[in-house]
Amino acid sequence: MERPRQGFWGLWNISFGFFGIQIGFALQNANMSRIFQSLGTSIDDLPALWIAAPLTGLLVQPVIGHLSDRTWFGRFGRRRPYFLAGAILAALSLFAMPLAPALLFAAVMLWVLDASLNISMEPFRAFVGDMLRKDQHSAGYAVQTAFIGAGAVVGSIFPWALEQLGVSNAAPGGGIPDTVRYAFWFGGAALFFAVLWTILTTREYSPEQMAAFDGARAEAADAGARALAERGNISGFAWLAAGGAVIVAVGQLGLEKEVYLLGGLLAAYGIASLIAIRLARSGRGANMLASIVGDFAGMPPIMKRLALVQFFSWSALFIMWINTTPVVAGAFYGAPDAADSRYQEGANWVGVLFTVYNGVAAIAALTLLPLLAARFGKARTHIFGLLCGAAGFASFFVIRDPHWLIVSEIGIGIAWASILAMPYAILASNLPQAKLGIFMGLFNVFVVVPQLLVATVMGSIMQAFFPGEPIWTMAFAAGTLGLAALAMTRVKEG
Template sequence: MTLGEAGKPRQSWAGLWNISFGFFGIQIGFALQNSNMSRIFQTLGSSLDDLPALWIAAPLTGLLVQPIVGFMSDRTWLGRLGRRRPYFLAGAILAALSLFLMPMAEVLLFAAVLLWLLDASLNISMEPFRAFVGDMLRKDQHTAGYAVQTAFIGAGAVVGSIFPWLLDYWGVSNEAAAGVIPDTVRYSFWFGGIALFLAVLWTVIATDEYSADQLRAYGEEPDEGGSSTLRALASRGFGASLAWIVAGALVVLAVLQFGLEKEVYLLGGLLVAYGLASALAISMARGGNSANMLSSIVGDFSGMPSIMKKLAIVQFFSWSALFIMWINTTPVVAQYFFGSADAESSAYQEAGNWVGVLFAVYNGVAAIAALTLLPLLARQIGKARTHMVGLLCGAAGFASFFLFRDAQYLLIAEIGIGIAWASILAMPYAILASNLPQAKLGIYMGLFNVFVVVPQLLVATVMGSIMKAFFPTEPIYTMAFAAGTLVIAALAMMRVGEDSKPEGDTAAA
């Protein structure tokens, strides 16, 4: 690295690589999980109807783990390991262990428990990586830092997704006896565990975190600074807590009254749980308990900075579109481009393979766009407007599903979606890192994940009911919903005036 004009040193491209390389391994783990867990569950005897209940572990685990890890990583200083790297390492060890054990599972319950452990471990490693970029970089390098991180996410997703296909191509058996996980999946998880651990270990060894004294010298206060949060929380009444509880109860009653999907019960339960947690947090803050985690997390969530609240709305609608895509692309492509809605047909299976190609394309485009297009636009028009452009590219990609008739042309749609994916993974975090207090970067990044998880829960619970009511045989209209939510997200970015001026030179020295 070389010294900049003031403050933190400017990182070279090698430094940017080292800071985020661990994310490459983490994303391999997520890709293996996302691509293969339904296959593993069904191999071990799960019915199709039970899959949503088993899969709900992933978003729920992230919802719980990320704020806690963010809170703790802000306060952890373990000598030479620093405050973020201990979590990288611990999460990587647990995730690698889970990946090694998963394909050896012989009963469904064991696999479900391992999914919880795997997702929790990946979140333990992933959340501090978001804050780590902000810790290590000057503000004028935040776009470049999160762009490099996004490139590794795209590359890791491609590698993790293609692992089983490559092994099958190389002659490894893709078939197995009933109740036995195929060798392609088994070896992919084992290789993925090794890759994950080594990638994270590279970042742990190749980077040196700044100490608290160094951060103070750079004009950033790394101390906890939680007393003002607790005082503000103690001054609050219990009305909002009661409102959350009532809202949750109404959701549960709606499920009973209108026969909504049973997964909607979880949404109601979460609202009630947050209401109870906030009431308890207020009580503890009023009691003078200044060292409790619950009050700090609830206080920081209810007292988020204005720019974070604005970006939360953008994030909510952005991730709603993404989850609609992940759930519905296969049935849409099968029915409208391969002529079959029958999951048992060869045409449907062919469509599924093509969707794998489409997803690899958008991840590959994201990796390229993150290193080329996004930094260029950020320098010219600023981070906020760059994100608007990215979101509108994604909306155009989803809308083009209605224009094309040949499945090959969907590759064009994936270019727009890939640009949006790159922007969603990079720009909001670059904006936050440049505007949040250093002392709370970890907890705020963890809380920001709530607006990734809640859309997933809503799409998984409410979208099914909407489609059954209005478009029971036309899944392609989910692409219209996705395009519309990205347009709303782009319009919401107009309220984020964080960087009305273009960003300065983000290139590494």
Template sequence: MGSRVVTEKPVQGFDGLWNISFGFFGIQIGFALQNANMSRIFQTLGGSLDDLSYLWVAAPLTGLLIQPIIGHYSDRTWTRFGRRRPYFFAGAVLAALALFVMPEARVLWLAAVTLWVLDASINVAMEPFRAFVGDMLRKDQHTAGYALQTMFIGVGAVVGSIFPFVLGHLGVSGDALSGVPDTVRYSFWFGGAALLLAVLWTIGNTKEYSPDQMAAFADRDEVAMQPVRALATRSFGRSLAWIAAGVAVIVAVPELALQKEVYLLGALLVAYGAASIAAIRLARGNNPDNALSAIVGDFAGMPLVMKRLALAQFFSWSALFIMWIFTTPVVAQYMYGSSDPTSAAYNAGGDWVGVLFAVYNAVAAVAALLILPRLAARIGRVKTHIACLLCGAAGFASFLVVRDPMLLILSEIGVGIAWASILAMPYAILASSLPQAKLGIYMGLFNVFIVIPQLLVATVMGSVLKAFFPTEPIWTMAFAAIVLGIAALAMLRVPETKDGVS
């Protein structure tokens, strides 16, 4: 085999960095509108509180399935429109349509189906953006690229979250007696337009590198079929172990009186075991180059740095989901003196939580732009991430002693710094450590370690709370602080990178 001349990608200026990630701003507006308002829409259409967890399961489950598939195919897509950009466009169009249709739903089942379409479409548009940054930037620009993307995530989250509130103060009706309030309806329409226009901006102002250029940029041997060949040599033992673990979880639900949502976790374990058996059989057959074998093979053969980052990611997102689920009852009970969801004090606490969440997203946007790149250049990406995670752990721990709602703004500053780093540093480290040809699939598989914590927290944490401190939700914040500290410890095993070189 002849040697290949290795070239380097050109340095992107600020305009280039902006254009590469601007589409994420629109995507995050749509995502924030979904997160902040879907429960309200479901309840307006007759959904009960008990139904909400089942209706919301669409988000993590859709991401778990869609992102690895889109990552796999976007790695292998080469058209005159680009490699990742066709997926941006398709996902953005479908997500915008879903955002326009959602507030017009008049029955619960239609809203639920539209949520699935919306979440699937957002995932189709969102997943390739992570790989797109790695495709377009030199390794020494990965930190800046993912930091700017995180800034767009923070700003988009703030805009999407507060837009119904702003419309209400501008005189738009928030009356839900005749259906979805106008404040929510107009916000979804705005979000759909913003999402589509932002993604079109990125599509129209970027040009992806050709396959030949990407091959010239590569600085390591990248054998696409290697994980599939390794998979073909595996026995079915591990697959059967996954199935057995899933069956054990399913059996334990009634025996231990766990929440019914835990059945989903067991079903996912069984499904993965069955999928891996099928993937091994296909890898041994006449058509080894198939999507299932490639995805399972890549998951089973993740690079060491990705496995170590995945552990830190698992604990980081466990803490985040605890925060998103339990902050409102904690603030309402301990800062506003009410645990009754129908009381004025409880709802005042809920309103303040909305402000606190806007604060940490705003802090994340500022930290990503002004702090992370400079700190990473000085002490390295891994140490930067550790420091930021510890700031978040301190923020969560402060909930145990703070009783003045205003002082919680200081707590959220720590959380916002951690949030900025969680959205930027792991991806910058990954993009600099993985084969360019497989950035899409590995970024999609990395999402598994975001989804699994969500499912565990949504299911197991409720049982833990009920069993050990049913009337003291404040201890969930202590648990969040501990697991974020564990995430920081896990990062000690991740090798440092310098200028993107492991």
């Protein structure tokens, strides 16, 4: 039995909520460094404050994926209730963020905002796989990517557009400019109503229908836990030892204090593994911890290969989100200080640049990438996209006029479209449907871990080798996308 084929409006409704979610992410990505610096933090402290975003994703997405695979809320479905809960919390966070009276409040609200966005976002990845036939996966993720690009365009351009309409972009007292304040309020409303559109215009297939659709692709929910019960404790102790070694190295080598978090996470996973193995051996494999650890340890081979690609890809993206504003303001506008009016001018231009790469991504997802994928395959198309992004980051070193950075963003936009579409289309066609939510959530670990690594280690590297020269972060971004393209040559499509 096969799923019904979705037409244009079916594809539209399934992914329209992502348009609103990405408005929230775009406002966060383009403006949080600006908000933090406007409230008094230094550029060297930005990575530590940005840790909130990837850390919440690391914790939230596997849990939500696990829960949404295993729960059914009757007529409300299994994914849509999570869409709604996350949208409500994210909208409230976007309304509260611009009211931040101090740096601490802004940092806490970033944690809440990112957790809320992840609650809504994670089930959307699995939702496309739930609702579409296998031969429509590429189209479904392409449409989703187009909405991501369109939402990011709206979120990125809004502060700049408000300034053109006469809204004040100045923050002489060290607060948050009105352009950013109004943009966040608009974004909160847009996010909520976009997600509500998907909730009201779609109807999920029942568990019985899903079982009939998937047949051989269905997999027992406790398979990962059973495999975990047969594993030894050596790997758990190895993770624990690795975490301890990192923590010791921070003190011995004088690394930035944020690296403690990386060591703590490695040790925490080691402890979680040991507990999960014990639970599985005692017959309590259905426990959420045992299920998540078991599925992580038992990832399909194609997912492991794509995980390495994601690790390098998202390292570059997180470098870009943290550093583009200080790079452009300092290297192209000559204003590293947030109190300088030229800094705010440069920050607004970054909003335009982010608009360009997201707009390019939306167009490429619906035009260029499907054509290339049909002719050369999804894997080779992704290699092409990653190399375009590497060239875009490298061009920051040859361009002198900030307006020409738009050319750089074209390459970055093609890479962004490919990163958001190709790996997920490959995965959705090769993963067991019964575990699509948890595997998509675990795949996000390889989106999050590189971001944590950048947030904890990049500051130490820059302080040691390039103090006061953030533009060199663009060289790291170009290099990691090159490594991602190289890793992608090992991925063979199913």
